[in-house]
Amino acid sequence: MQRLRIKRPSASMTVAFVALLAALTGTSVALPGKNTVTSGDIKNSQVKTADIRNNGIRGRDIKRNTVKGSDVDEKSLGTVPVAGSSAFDEKATVVGLGAAFVPVASANITVPAAGSRVIATGSAELINGNVGACRILLSGVVSLEYEATLTAANQQSIAVTFARTLPAGVHAVQLQCSAIAGAVAKEDASVAAWSVGA
Numbered sequence: 001m002q003r004l005r006i007k008r009p010s011a012s013m014t015v016a017f018v019a020l021l022a023a024l025t026g027t028s029v030a031l032p033g034k035n036t037v038t039s040g041d042i043k044n045s046q047v048k049t050a051d052i053r054n055n056g057i058r059g060r061d062i063k064r065n066t067v068k069g070s071d072v073d074e075k076s077l078g079t080v081p082v083a084g085s086s087a088f089d090e091k092a093t094v095v096g097l098g099a100a101f102v103p104v105a106s107a108n109i110t111v112p113a114a115g116s117r118v119i120a121t122g123s124a125e126l127i128n129g130n131v132g133a134c135r136i137l138l139s140g141v142v143s144l145e146y147e148a149t150l151t152a153a154n155q156q157s158i159a160v161t162f163a164r165t166l167p168a169g170v171h172a173v174q175l176q177c178s179a180i181a182g183a184v185a186k187e188d189a190s191v192a193a194w195s196v197g198a
Contacts, residue, residue: 129184
């Protein structure tokens with residue numbers, strides 16, 4: 001009986017066998033553990049909606065100033081806080097002042113929500129006297145009184161600011177002035193108020 005003699009494969013046969021083995025088994029790389037996919041493991045622009053868990057992206061995961069109005073479902077938003085309201089009045093007529101405080105400018109402000117902060121400011125130019133004073137009356141409560149001594153030019157401006165937390169509704173705001181010494185008159189006056197949401 002003759003013995004079968006096995007020849008060694010040639011170099012080209014070895015290369016062909018390795019290529020066939022790679023083609024049949026494929027090439028893959030295992031990731032280093034569970035839930036450890038990093039951005040280096042993902043081909044650019046290949047993550048789709050189906051790949052992301054609902055509510056899986058948080059605000060801090062999104063680059064600033066990239067979400068536009070068309071990207072937001074308005075029905076999903078809560079109530080926007082009340083921005084507030086404002087009121088203004090000015091008077092440019094000369095009015096003589098006595099010892100009692102009298103309104104020299106007034107307005108009504110509508111406060112849209114309970115607990116809103118109302119800021120009122122007013123200014124008046126006083127003439128023809130020695131000493132005058134002004135204050136703000138906001139919904140029945142007066143601010144501190146601010147005095148001014150008239151200058152050698154016989155005129156002086158007084159500015160007053162006052163703030164309160166008020167309930168919803170319409171509230172009166174007045175700039176009031178009086179003469180403390182001499183025959184003081186009011187020349188120009190204005191009052192303004194703003195409400196800031198609760």
